Amino acid sequence: MIISPSILAADFLNLEQEVNVFRGQDDLWLHLDVMDGHFVPNMTFGPPIIKQLSKKTDLPLDVHLMVTNPQFYVEELRDCKLNNITFHLEAVTNQLELIQLIKKNHQAGISIKPKTQVNELTDDLLSQLDLILIMSVEPGFGGQKFMHDSLDKLKKLSELREKHGYTYQLQIDGGINSETAKLAKEAGAQNLVAGSYIFNNNPQDYIKLVDSLR
Ligand code: DX5
Ligand code: ZN
Numbered sequence: 001m002i003i004s005p006s007i008l009a010a011d012f013l014n015l016e017q018e019v020n021v022f023r024g025q026d027d028l029w030l031h032l033d034v035m036d037g038h039f040v041p042n043m044t045f046g047p048p049i050i051k052q053l054s055k056k057t058d059l060p061l062d063v064h065l066m067v068t069n070p071q072f073y074v075e076e077l078r079d080c081k082l083n084n085i086t087f088h089l090e091a092v093t094n095q096l097e098l099i100q101l102i103k104k105n106h107q108a109g110i111s112i113k114p115k116t117q118v119n120e121l122t123d124d125l126l127s128q129l130d131l132i133l134i135m136s137v138e139p140g141f142g143g144q145k146f147m148h149d150s151l152d153k154l155k156k157l158s159e160l161r162e163k164h165g166y167t168y169q170l171q172i173d174g175g176i177n178s179e180t181a182k183l184a185k186e187a188g189a190q191n192l193v194a195g196s197y198i199f200n201n202n203p204q205d206y207i208k209l210v211d212s213l214r
Helices: 012-020 047-056 070-076 095-102 150-164 178-187 203-213
Strands: 002-005 030-035 061-066 084-088 107-112 131-135 169-173 191-194
Touching (some): 002 030, 047 061, 061 070, 070 084, 084 095, 084 131, 150 169, 150 178, 178 191, 178 203, 191 203
Parallel strands (some): 030 061, 084 107, 107 131
């Protein structure tokens, strides 16, 4: 099980120290929530901070774009060392084109909001994706309550992958704690994003909390 701590809940003024707590950990990605104050009401950080961070850590960087114009960010981050870039299905009309652009340099993911159904992910998208991110809260804020209908989406997408031989990894984001992690794992999640569950604690406990989700 891969755990992706979301730095949204970290101490931004001590980001380097926060991130270094995870140095050398296996199966651990850093989840970077990019919000533009438009696709979601909240605003975080963009390419300048991501580029700086990528020079300070060897951990795989998992970029979650909650923005209206993901193509701009994909182009800006073209030369940045990242694991994957995930954009929202709802933000884009030609998703396949954007997947192909991302795949020139990085792995490509699509995320769906709680109200978006799995059948909006067409076969041609499913066959090209490296990652699918199921939102189990409305995107925009940390610390919200897990929405249980997201579990059915994980189950459906696991079945579809099995049936058609797709290769995407299933990630879930929002309201993950030790209880919801168990449910998500049973439903087929392979990657759990967790923000407040990890970072709203003393840094010396971060690794223990990550392990409690596995
Ligand atoms: C919400 C973000 C999440 C957020 C999760 O829009 O995509 O990554 O940090 O926070 P928690 O784990 O606190 O629900
Ligand atoms: Zn996220």
